[in-house]
Amino acid sequence: MDQVMQGNEIGDDSSINLDNSRANWTPSQDQYFLELLLSHVHKGNKTGKVFTRLAWADMTEQFNSKFGFKYDVDVLKNRYKRFKKQYYEIKAMASQNGFQWDGRLNTITANDKTWEEYIKAHPDAQVFRKKLFPCYNDLCIIYGHTVADGRYSLSCFDEGFEYEENASKELDDHTSTSKGVDDQTPPTPSQSKIDWSPMMDRVFVELMLDQVRKGNKAGRTFTRQAWGDMAESFNNRFGCHYGKVVLKNRFNVLSRHYSSINELLGKEGFSWDKAQHKVVANDQVWQKCIRVNHKFRLYRIKSMPFYSGMCIVCRDEAPADCKSILERKSYGNKNSTPDPNGSLHIGSENNFIGDTQPLPYASLHTGDGSNFTKEPLPDTAFHVGGENSFTRDTIYQPLPYAALHIDDENRLTRDTQPLPNAILNLGGENNFTRDTIIQPLHNAVWHVGGENSFIRDTITQPLPNATLDIGGENNFTRDTITEPLQNATLHIGGENNFTFIGGENNFIGGAQPPANADNEGGGKNSTRDEGIERIFTRKTQPQKNSTRDEGSERIFTRKTQPQNADKEPLLLSAGKNISRQKKRHQTKAPATLNEPKKARNYNEGMSVALKHMAVAVTSLTNKTKKEDNFSVGNVMKVLQAIPDLDDDLILDACDFLEDEKRARLFLALPANLRKKWLLRKLRS
DNA sequence: CCTCCCACGTAAACTCACTC
DNA sequence: GAGTGAGTTTACGTGGGAGG
Structure with missing residues (x-):
């Protein structure tokens, strides 16, 4: 053990080292260096483990000035490192079972039997038995709980800290300044480095x-x-x-x-x-x-x-250079090996065909552009990047307690499975087609970003006790939620279009029914916090479990192609063109040929939504039996039949035709006059 | 025993690109 | 130009080992 531990006093003139090429530490130099270290600790120039650069510069200057050296700061740092080693040697010894640190005697104490047994097993420990360590208290202040980089080392939260705390208490008896030095709290912003425990x-x-x-x-x-x-x-x-x-x-x-x-x-x-x-x-x-x-x-x-x-936090962040064996492969029937409890990280552009294997308790991370077909993934954390296609039977079995995170621009089609108790986070611009979720989402938490399209029968079952948070600019078309949302809490952002929501619900954030809304469908909806930019219009056709059938805002378009929404997955290629850039509220200005790319992308996205809407309306029309010729579907059909109407014009027409009187008049007009009438009304 | 050097890990600061 | 996010650089710590 060093001389400094023997209690040598300052003032030993022999300590002066005339050879500056190599340090030769004397007790007085050690003692002075310790004083400098303590001084800067007390000034707050040390973080949990690091002295500031200025502190080192100052200590070096003072040390050289005191002893007439020209030492580099590294010489002092080396000595500092040496002190630290000594500190931990003593600490380790004192923390042995039966040993303790005596702060008054400045030594490690234990009964004779303990010493003898320990020295027999550890002969090197003999040196500690009758040695005084008067500087140990100083070292406790200087080094405190800090070791190494601190991250995976000792901290106030680790085993072993207790001793240090006791040591600090001991020190309090000797120095009034020790308190707070080793308080085990993260450093303040004035400190340069953080000791992450x-x-x-x-x-x-x-x-x-x-x-x-x-x-x-x-x-x-x-x-x-x-x-x-x-x-x-x-x-x-x-x-x-x-x-x-x-x-x-x-x-x-x-x-x-x-x-x-x-x-x-x-x-x-x-x-x-x-x-x-x-x-x-x-x-x-x-x-x-x-x-x-x-x-x-x-x-x-x-x-x-x-x-x-971090698997959940980073879900879709698989780095480009992370080339796992799973990346960029096709997973055909029975090609996949089960990896129960494993962690599966999948890169971009994969094809997952039917009958892959279960991954119970696994974490599944997928990048962009993957195609998923049927497969059970119970208790899985399911993280999905953008632009994936989920086709029929994507999730064949239930995902109870799963966490399902879905980013932007994914397509979820029919026959996926129940997610009770799940947490469902959805990014923007996803398309949910019929029967996406055919089973109940009891107690689920539903977070929905902006600009999603919820087509018919997205949720066919009740969402009792669910929490539904919905961002702005989503389209909820008819039968989006066909069952009541008993006891649900619904948070709705701006500019959403809601048709047909049943049940006894609490609407928070402005999704209030219109003043003249007909509530005879049986539901008891309450509203709070009136919002803006929502249009709830006429009642058309009450259905079982429904309270209103509310017209929708600017979600109608020309029917582009007939589809069977019940059987045909809506994998519209146009969806691929949707911008992946951050979505903002778009102005409602008419489109022009010179409009920026973003605006064009927006229109393309809108076009996709409109196509989905057309499909939904068609399906709705087939399903519901109307007493007269008037229905939203009929209006849409007639509107779409008009040649040379661009999307913006259709949207404007939808706005205009939200009034049932106008819509009936529109239908009553001869086909050849409808366009002229519409244009005239819209111009006026 | 001690100094010095090296390789490596980490936190913070910095730079650059992008969006609004 | 301000704000933000992602990536890179810098500063500083550590332990290990060679060598005097």
Whole structure:
């Protein structure tokens, strides 16, 4: 043990080292250096583990000035490292069973029998038995709980911290300044580096998961509000004042680990050990892998408890360079091997044909442009990127308790299965066709982004106790929800079109019925928080379990092609053209040939929605028996039959014909006069 | 025993591209 | 030009090992 531990006093002139080429630390130099370190700790120039650059510069200058050296800062850092090693040696010894640190005697104490038995087993420990360590209290202040990089090392949340806390209490008896130095809280913003503990990671991942569940993560990142909320929650939890940037940086770090682990798991011979939270493989596989890429060495040793959470958080973020064996392959019948409890990461542009195998408890991550057909995935976390096609029987079996995250521009067609208790997060511009979900979503939480099209019979069963959050600019056509939403809470954003919603519901956020709405269908709907830009028009045809049949706003168009919505999956190729850029509220100005790409894309997207609407109307017409010739379907048919009407004109016509009187008059007109009449009315 | 150097991991800061 | 997100660079920590 160093001389400094023997209690040498400052003032030893012999300490002056005339040879500046190599440091030769004397007790007085050590003592002075410790004083400098303590001084900067007390000034707050040390984070949980790091002295600031200015602190090091200042200490070097003062040390050289005191002893007449020209040491580089690295010399002091080396000594600092040496002190740290000594600190942990003492700490480890004192934490042994039967041993304790005596702060008054500055030594490690234990009864003789304990010493003898321990020294017999550990001869090297003899040195600690009668040695004084007067500087240990100083080292406790300087090093506190901090070790290494801190992330997977000792912290206030780890085993072993208790001793340090006790040591700090001991120190309080000797120094009034020690309190607060090792308070185990994350550093303040003035401090340069953060000591991320496993507990902090865990809390952070939990906060991210919460935001994911709320639908506040689109693509690779969280919304601005989500970052703010997470920072606030995190700061409240740990009593710190981090900004969003700190959490974003940590998110980047965790994401990199997540990607690397995925890369490993994509290699042959590797698997995820849920108990250890580690990637596991036999030694030969590890050695071969590490030889090729040294960076994977880390994952052989360290556990990554945050990985399972990051699987959900990062769901669709499989990096382009992550070339797992599963990427860009076709999965035909019986080609897929079951991977129960496994984690399946799938890149872009895959074809999943029928009769692939179950993945109970698995995490399934898919990139963009994959095609899924029938397959059970119970208890699976199902993360789906954008522009995928879900055809019939995509999900053949129920997904109870599953978390289903679906990003933008996916198509969900009929005969998918129930998702009771599921969390359903939907991005924008998805197309939900008939029978997408044919079973109930009891207790489900439904988050729906903007610009989705919900066609007929999207949800054919009740959603009791569900929470339905709906963003702006969605189209809910007739029979979207055919069953009541008893006790449901419905949050609805701006500019949605609702037809036909049954049941006893609470409408929050403005989806109120019109003042003259006929409620005789039996439902008891209550409204709160009146909103804007909603049009609920006339009642047309009450049905069982329905309360209203409300006309829709600008969702009618020329029928482009007859389809059988019951049997034909709506895989319209036009949907591929929908812009993947961020969606904004679009103006309602007429389209021109010179309009920007975004506007054109919007119109194309609208066109798709209109086509779906046409299909829905056709289906509706076939199903419902009308007493007279008037129906929304008939109006649409007649409107679509008019030649040379562009989409905008049709939309304007829809607006105009929302009035039933006008619509009846329109139908009553001779076919050759309808266009002229419409144009005249619209111009006026 | 001690210094010095190296490789590597991490957090924070920085830069750039993009959108509005 | 401001705001934002993604990717890159920089600064600083660590442990291990060679060598005096």
